[in-house]
Amino acid sequence: MSMINALPFFKTLYLRPPQNSLGRQRRHTLPASEFRCLTPEDAIGVFEIEREAFTSVSGDCPLHLDEIHHFLNLCPELSLGWFEEGQLVAFIIGSLWDQERLSQDALTLHKPHGTTVHIHVLAVHCTFRQQGKGSILMWRYLQYLCSLPYVRRATLMCEDFLISFYSKCGFKVLGPCEITVGSLNFIEMNYAIQAHAFMRRNSGC
Numbered sequence: 001m002s003m004i005n006a007l008p009f010f011k012t013l014y015l016r017p018p019q020n021s022l023g024r025q026r027r028h029t030l031p032a033s034e035f036r037c038l039t040p041e042d043a044i045g046v047f048e049i050e051r052e053a054f055t056s057v058s059g060d061c062p063l064h065l066d067e068i069h070h071f072l073n074l075c076p077e078l079s080l081g082w083f084e085e086g087q088l089v090a091f092i093i094g095s096l097w098d099q100e101r102l103s104q105d106a107l108t109l110h111k112p113h114g115t116t117v118h119i120h121v122l123a124v125h126c127t128f129r130q131q132g133k134g135s136i137l138m139w140r141y142l143q144y145l146c147s148l149p150y151v152r153r154a155t156l157m158c159e160d161f162l163i164s165f166y167s168k169c170g171f172k173v174l175g176p177c178e179i180t181v182g183s184l185n186f187i188e189m190n191y192a193i194q195a196h197a198f199m200r201r202n203s204g205c
């Protein structure tokens with residue numbers, strides 16, 4: 001038998017998954033779905049999704065690569081990523097803010113003593129949109145914020161066409177945001193964590 005003909009045999013022999021003591025095949029695959037806070041190592045994956053989602057539409061991203069690094073270094077606990085078999089498919093990045101309303105500084109600063117989570121960006125990889133992932137990720141993120149004792153509310157700015165999406169997630173319109181980016185104007189929206197969190201923190205879960 002030539003080496004070329006023998007190769008498929010060896011492949012079959014060596015690539016077969018090992019059997020465990022119960023005779024079942026062990027699986028060495030990555031988890032189908034995983035939610036976890038992001039780390040600075042995830043920054044490139046985040047930026048790739050952002051670039052596709054925003055650059056072609058508005059010419060710019062909410063967070064540039066250095067800003068993604070900045071927030072994932074300063075406050076990774078305020079981010080959440082959704083991974084499918086190890087691949088990032090959706091994410092949220094937040095930081096703390098200490099004023100009633102958002103101002104230009106909120107785009108770049110993390111205020112460690114703030115009680116408001118400023119959600120800088122939510123984005124879903126283009127091939128996974130319109131499948132409920134954006135809503136589910138936001139829901140999980142808000143549930144997670146309820147477990148953080150220092151968080152009273154979450155706030156974000158969005159364009160008009162996303163008001164209904166965020167309203168369905170439970171956000172309420174606060175009014176026009178003072179921040180503008182180029183010619184873009186935004187609406188500021190708010191989600192009160194405190195009342196929900198109080199019930200949750202006192203229910204023992």
Ligand SMILES: CC(C)(COP(=O)(O)OP(=O)(O)OC[C@H]1O[C@@H](n2cnc3c(N)ncnc32)[C@H](O)[C@@H]1OP(=O)(O)O)[C@@H](O)C(=O)NCCC(=O)NCCS
Binds near residue numbers: 062131
């Ligand atoms: C906006 C975004 C996060 C929504 O995530 P998604 O997984 O596609 O949305 P879901 O499947 O959970 O929800 C779909 C709902 O949101 C609405 N929606 C989603 N994207 C929308 C858009 N660009 N414009 C208007 N409505 C939109 C849909 O109409 C749908 O409403 P319905 O339930 O009444 O049919 C996603 O489209 C995305 O990443 N877009 C690019 C980045 C972006 O704009 N991010 C938000 C600003 S930071």
